[in-house]
């Protein structure tokens with residue numbers, strides 16, 4: 001099976017966690033100079049397979065061979081020394097160190113045995129400029145958004161890649177331009193003979209760069225395919241084990257929107273980081289927020305939710321002026337914010353799925369009105385079923401779920417709290433195609449019941465699919481507002497680029 | 501059922517309980533009458549009662565400390581707060597106050613005030629808990645000395661001394677106070693959502709903030725509870741000796757309290773907590789002291805033996821330790 005140009009070969013790899021068989025005899029073959037997509041539903045075992053290859057987990061069985069010799073990496077450093085470099089799904093750099101320190105961690109340029117800071121900073125800057133990232137590399141990593149952090153992690157991984165480069169959902173929070181520049185770099189590395197493993201839930205990206213595709217389902221191998229000969233439809237049905245149904249929905253046009261009551265309004269509102277802007281959301285309306293990285297989408301969500309303070313202008317909910325001095329007031333008033341950075345601002349890692357889900361509702365009710373255990377379980381079971389969260393048990397700590405499933409739990413947390421206005425910042429980040437369609441359907445249904453929705457997303461397709469109105473942001477200000485039939489990927493893209 | 505099939509919660513509680521059991525068993529082996537309990541004048545007497553009675557102050561501190569540690573903090577000031585509370589109560593008595601409610605209320609108020617200062621610094625000013633509570637750890641003893649005007653203040657007040665030496669339902673009153681505090685805290689934490697919020701703040705303060713939990717207020721609250729618990733412990737200590745000794749009351753007990761919580765399986769990073777297991781931890785520390793005394797080992801070995809026993813218990817709790825053991829066994833099995 002393995003030919004001469006095989007660089008990494010996995011045969012019959014098994015990995016079990018207590019109560020879960022995450023990998024059940026998986027084969028995987030990576031050739032030199034190819035980009036190989038590793039696909040599957042949320043919880044299929046992609047990240048686990050990667051972590052087994054790179055020594056984060058020890059396999060319970062099977063063989064992993066690099067260049068024909070079996071390897072047993074005991075930790076990520078080992079794998080790195082062997083020539084396998086990895087960008088993990090959750091950014092796992094050191095948040096308090098500077099950007100440059102992170103890029104060169106454990107391989108700092110030295111001069112006379114001590115770290116050559118100037119060279120390190122200069123080289124880090126040059127490296128990042130290759131990704132159109134013109135930032136201060138001496139600032140701590142956590143002063144940048146997840147998307148930027150992700151780019152930094154990619155730059156680090158790519159610059160270290162020797163034989164194999166593994167990218168686990170690197171594009172989850174990147175916008176089109178960054179994806180394009182990443183792809184150029186990937187192609188370049190491929191041409192230099194490096195084998196690249198690429199995990200993503202964006203199928204068009206698979207076809208844009210990948211040569212071959214391996215599909216997993218429930219910890220088992222479905223098959224290995226040539227990208228050129230596998231249709232997208234077949235790909236999806238291999239992944240899900242069934243056909244994908246897609247619902248189309250009627251957009252709420254301008255005229256209709258006027259007849260609905262305005263749920264939320266921001267008049268010339270601004271914060272320390274945003275220029276004054278107007279925005280309004282009607283009951284039952286989905287308002288999309290489009291824009292490039294750093295355009296102010298996340299900041300706008302934070303402003304509406306009261307995490308950032310309104311420095312000017314005013315905000316109205318149901319025609320009443322609102323001004324929150326803490327987030328609890330926002331939640332009680334009927335707002336909910338599903339944040340962008342799942343790991344940092346979303347999950348309560350060691351706590352159970354049930355606890356993670358009921359937390360927002362509980363907080364809304366107040367601490368003295370404890371939700372009876374029976375009700376908590378019912379709620380959790382309900383959302384596990386509705387959102388198809390892959391787990392054996394609602395009492396499992398959330399950090400044992402796969403990335404996409406964690407995202408679903410966070411969504412469930414806010415759905416359970418039944419807000420009037422929901423703010424979703426990159427809500428479908430890392431969610432597979434099957435669940436994606438279902439989640440959008442679910443959200444639409446809620447909107448029909450009067451929920452107002454503000455969605456920031458870098459996925460234009462998603463915005464076009466379900467937004468009734470799209471607000472385009474650039475450089476921390478609002479530059480356009482599209483509604484009804486004016487919304488298309490092209491019009492949004494033009495507005496983002498500033499040619500309207 | 502194998503160890504690794506047990507749920508994490510069960511695994512965590514297993515070792516402290518086994519540890520305590522083994523220690524008590526060792527004591528029986530050393531002195532067979534260890535478990536015997538006599539009833540004289542309707543009161544229970546015996547080594548077991550003794551262990552519990554002596555563990556009471558640390559157990560009380562551990563109750564408050566558990567909540568603080570669950571939020572990812574630590575309260576180094578509890579020993580000093582004990583001294584302050586004792587000094588305030590003693591000062592009131594010596595100053596001529598006879599009303600027991602005022603004497604106790606004064607001590608409790610001092611504890612809450614101290615907790616409030618700690619909680620305010622940590623919650624609202626974002627000062628590192630170690631630093632914030634270190635301030636009161638150092639200054640607190642000074643405050644207690646000021647209240648006592650630098651003297652050891654002795655007093656006689658029957659109702660107040662009952663806190664330290666009284667009996668209720670045949671048990672020493674400090675044990676009853678631990679039970680009452682435990683039940684109250686447990687009701688507050690587990691019958692309302694407060695426990696959930698405390699764990700949430702400890703697990704991820706930023707995520708809790710986005711959920712809308714008032715994380716600052718939660719932090720303020722846990723330090724206040726810790727201050728209250730310390731005040732009760734301080735008054736027991738003062739009542740026990742019939743005096744307030746600002747230099748020695750509660751000295752180093754904050755370390756025992758932290759240790760009790762850690763033996764109880766809590767992570768200093770915050771998150772999950774169990775008040776019950778922390779009390780077990782406090783009992784282990786006390787039982788260990790008694791074991792060493794009973795066994796007749798020269799006193800100079802006391803601290804070393806204590807440290808060794810605690811290391812064993814902590815190792816047994818560590819998942820990484822079990823992984824290493826499993827790996828070791830597997831490697832050994834493969835060779836043979």
Ligand SMILES: Nc1ncnc2c1ncn2[C@@H]1O[C@H](COP(=O)(O)OP(=O)(O)OP(=O)(O)O)[C@@H](O)[C@H]1O
Nearest residue numbers: 017022042043044045046047048400401402403404
């Ligand atoms: N540390 C762990 N402990 C227990 N179970 C785990 C752990 N890590 C992963 N799992 C389980 O293993 C299975 C596979 O997870 P994995 O993270 O590999 O999925 P994935 O394919 O990467 O999904 P996603 O697209 O959501 O990232 C899931 O059922 C998950 O719950």
Ligand SMILES: [Mg+2]
Nearest residue numbers: 047089402403
């Ligand atoms: Mg994954």
